[in-house]
Amino acid sequence: DTGVSQDPRHKITKRGQNVTFRCDPISEHNHLYWYRQTLGQGPEFLTYFQNEAQLEKSRLLSDRFSAERPKGSFSTLEIQRTEQGDSAMYLCASSPLKGAYQPQHFGDGTRLSIL
């Protein structure tokens, strides 16, 4: 069990640029979640995958955001035309079962800073 891995740890970019983050869940965890955490706040749910299927999306996930999980393994989260308000920590989590039966395991997160 190597834990949830996220890359990069930090990303600094200029407003208007596109960015992509990667998440590698714990092996054999079929369920993968993305959250966003702004300074002084708790994480907020963005989206959920069961294997390769994106089954739930938050209203926070605007049209500029897209997430994929090809082949049901790693996942990517892309933000197009970044804005100042996108600055946050993006957290990925995975679990072997959906719901509360198995707690979600979190990665270290990717901290995004928009200049």
Place this chain on the structure above:
Amino acid sequence: AQTVTQSQPEMSVQEAETVTLSCTYDTSESDYYLFWYKQPPSRQMILVIRQEAYKQQNATENRFSVNFQKAAKSFSLKISDSQLGDAAMYFCAYIGGGANSKLTFGKGITLSVRP
């Protein structure tokens, strides 16, 4: 919609003493789970303890225990024999039972431990 409220932004405790972190929540569901997560500075979020709503007995994990008051919708965390390594942000979180996927977090509380 479910909400989780942590009204204390910061708390401090002397090493070896006991501290209680408060959390209230609001839900219309009868089946749900509650969690406390710990997030040390620049490190990943880890699960501290969880409570199933249908269980009347309060959960305990070594030095960590909860006071779950279902009628009052209160879920506090007690840390006994506080250690320097307990210093972190603590988040209270909720997830509905069944096939729900998303955790709803409170704003968190920053706990400092004085040597």
